Amino acid sequence: MHTEQFSYHRAESVEHAVELLETSDDARILAGGQGLIPLMKKRELTPDALVDITQIDELRGIERTDDTIRIGGLSTHREIADSALLKETAPVIPRTVAHITGGQQVHNVATIGGNIARAHPGYDYEGALLSAGSQIVVSGPAGKQRVPVSEFVRGPCSTTLAETQLVTSIEIPVLSGDRRGGYAKKKEPASGNAIVGVATDLLFDDDQSTLVKSARIAVNGLQGCAVRLDATENKLEGKQLTPDRLEAAAGDASSSLDSSAVLDNKKASAEYRLCLLEPQVQKSIRQAVGERTLYSQT
Ligand SMILES: Cc1cc2nc3c(=O)[nH]c(=O)nc-3n(C[C@H](O)[C@H](O)[C@H](O)COP(=O)(O)OP(=O)(O)OC[C@H]3O[C@@H](n4cnc5c(N)ncnc54)[C@H](O)[C@@H]3O)c2cc1C
Incomplete structure (x- = not known):
């Protein structure tokens, strides 16, 4: 056509x-x-x-400036998935990108700016960017503006971008400690988009510690915008991570959500999406926890 x-x-x-x-x-x-x-x-x-905009050099690159990682809006999924800097400082982002479908053709040309500007609820970046505490940097006639991702996306395929603005970069705060990321996704078979995708950004003191300094967990695909799972985060933050606590935290995932806002359409019913939430949360946290040995609570 x-x-x-x-x-x-x-x-x-x-x-x-x-x-x-x-x-x-x-x-x-x-x-x-x-x-x-x-x-x-x-x-x-x-x-x-x-x-x-593909010839604008200033929209490229992934670099660290002081305590912020800047991802240029034209960075491709391939560049983000392969970035050693992101793997070390904000691993939830490359972990998430590995789940984007479409193969090499999409990964080599599609960009983070295009993905977040489209704000499709089944796209994967939004939850990861929300969990990582990101800001979207937007440029327009009035100059540059930083918008938290939670405000940038207003609803399905809707953002605060004016017609004369573009996404120039994404900024992610660097945290001190051992930052771990995970992403688990149930795909919609036809499009590969997320029916439910859970992004986990955990912070520990070091790679031996099981004390969770901070937990930020967000889900995309479930509602019109990605949302943080407050109840799950509260069960983990400031606590020793044990297998029981991990399961209890995942079990609480839906308790802080507005269930009337869960998407219910031909791709998946609201009931099915909610059923998928707990196992995907568990999977995502386990991936973030990685090789740590978790001892049962006594
Ligand atoms: C086969 C296939 C499978 C896919 N699977 C997934 C998946 O599993 N998960 C997922 O997350 N995504 C998926 N995608 C989407 C893909 O990852 C891209 O992110 C998406 O296509 C948009 O990126 P783009 O650079 O191609 O943007 P474009 O197609 O060029 O633009 C998309 C929209 O954003 C606007 N735009 C682009 N860049 C900017 C900017 N810098 N500032 C403001 N507005 C901008 C454009 O005007 C347009 O409205 C898939 C795509 C395909 C074709």
Whole structure:
């Protein structure tokens, strides 16, 4: 199927991209094109102009500045999955990316900026970014703005981005200690998107410790936006992690959620999604805990 006609513009810089977005009635940013082009071919989106941002160097790179990791908005899933810096400082992010489907073609071109800007509830980054305490850095006519991911995504496929703004980077705070990440996902067979995906970001003092200094656990796919699992986090934070405590924490996963907001559609019923939650939470925490020996409570 072919797209409707559109004009094509290649942006040379962030400022140039903003100018191009301002001068068109209905322009869309083109990054990896893995989400946008299929929608244009199906005529679900018919922009009159595309602003190609792929040549803007300042949107690339993953680096540490003081106590923050900056992931450029054009970083591909492959670059993020392979990043030694992220594996060490915010492992929940590369762990999550490993679950994105679509194979090499998608991983080599699709970008974190395009993924979070699309804000599809079945996409995997949002929960991981929420668990890692991330901010989305957005640029537009009024300059640069930092928006916590919990505020950036407003609902299914809806964000606070104005038509003249773009995601330039994602910032993740660096925490001192042994930070561990896990991600467990039940895929929807046709699309590979998450019916339920649980991202776990745990902090320990060192690689021998089982005392959880902080626990941030978020689920995507369950509701219109990713949500933190407060009850599970509270059961773990400040406590020694034992097998019993891990199971009890996972068992409490749905207790802090608004069950009326659970997605109920042809992909999966609300009941099925809620049934998947506890085992996926357990799996995700276990992956984050890794090789630590957990002793039973006496
Ligand atoms: C076969 C297949 C399987 C997939 N499976 C998964 C999966 O399992 N999990 C998952 O999470 N994702 C999945 N995806 C989605 C994919 O990972 C991409 O993240 C997604 O396609 C968007 O990234 P992109 O760079 O291709 O963005 P594009 O397609 O270029 O853009 C997507 C949308 O975001 C806007 N946009 C792009 N970049 C920016 C920016 N920097 N600032 C503001 N707006 C921007 C565009 O205008 C467009 O509206 C899959 C895609 C395919 C094709």
